[in-house]
Amino acid sequence: MSQHWNANLYDASHDFVAKFGEGIFSWLQPKVGEHILDLGCGTGDLTPKIQATGAKVLGVDSSAEMIATAKAKFPTIEFQQADARNLPFSNEFDAIFSNAVLHWVSEKEKAIASMYQSLKKGGRIVVEFGGKDNIQQIWTALKMALQKRGYAENANISFWYYPSIGEYATLLEQQGFRVVRAEHFDRPTPLKGENGLKDWLLMFCEIFFTGISAIEKEAILEEIERVLKPTHFVDGQWVADYKRIRVMAVK
Numbered sequence: 672m673s674q675h676w677n678a679n680l681y682d683a684s685h686d687f688v689a690k691f692g693e694g695i696f697s698w699l700q701p702k703v704g705e706h707i708l709d710l711g712c713g714t715g716d717l718t719p720k721i722q723a724t725g726a727k728v729l730g731v732d733s734s735a736e737m738i739a740t741a742k743a744k745f746p747t748i749e750f751q752q753a754d755a756r757n758l759p760f761s762n763e764f765d766a767i768f769s770n771a772v773l774h775w776v777s778e779k780e781k782a783i784a785s786m787y788q789s790l791k792k793g794g795r796i797v798v799e800f801g802g803k804d805n806i807q808q809i810w811t812a813l814k815m816a817l818q819k820r821g822y823a824e825n826a827n828i829s830f831w832y833y834p835s836i837g838e839y840a841t842l843l844e845q846q847g848f849r850v851v852r853a854e855h856f857d858r859p860t861p862l863k864g865e866n867g868l869k870d871w872l873l874m875f876c877e878i879f880f881t882g883i884s885a886i887e888k889e890a891i892l893e894e895i896e897r898v899l900k901p902t903h904f905v906d907g908q909w910v911a912d913y914k915r916i917r918v919m920a921v922k
């Protein structure tokens with residue numbers, strides 16, 4: 672199952688993705704001259720930060736639209752379209768950095784094998800993405816609202832990959848990585864504006880509304896808002912119940 676990305680909407684309303692990426696950046700510690708892959712760079716907001724350290728960076732993303740926007744925004748940086756499950760690199764990078772991407776890749780073993788193959792020996796991955804129980808309450812409210820209006824099939828779509836540290840570290844070790852650092856933490860994430868939750872659902876959960884009319888969709892969105900308002904609308908702002916896993920591992 673694939674996700675279509677609207678690069679303009681992503682930049683306008685979801686810039687928090689890049690802002691939160693700064694935490695994981697502190698784990699990367701790029702060195703001058705290192706060759707670093709920014710895996711799933713989106714519209715490229717963190718890529719120049721890596722380049723500014725004196726490292727040489729390549730940003731890749733599976734979305735042609737995101738890559739086109741990244742190239743237009745940062746013409747001096749190298750970007751190319753590539754699939755995390757099948758990266759076209761071999762022993763090339765000192766480090767792979769990835770923020771808020773790997774939960775979209777359900778074929779996680781392929782992504783891990785592909786990262787391993789792309790790294791030089793001794794190279795490292797520094798990755799952060801949705802961990803076990805990420806957006807659990809939003810996901811539950813979405814499923815319940817779909818079921819309630821008779822869309823059981825849509826409610827059963829299995830889409831994201833949110834592992835625990837134990838599960839992900841095991842997969843990395845099976846591939847040959849040595850896991851040197853891992854954290855799993857809450858990251859309550861404010862969503863912009865009064866329609867923040869609806870906008871987030873429209874941006875990221877389109878797949879769950881496949882085949883559902885605009886009128887029904889609106890009713891489902893309102894039901895989700897009604898259910899989550901008491902817990903997820905705080906001081907006039909929607910807050911998503913994100914949980915993150917952050918891992919560093921060495922080839």
Ligand code: BEZ
Pocket residue numbers: 771774800801805806831875913914
């Ligand atoms: C996340 O970054 O955790 C996420 C983003 C969109 C949909 C689901 C999860």
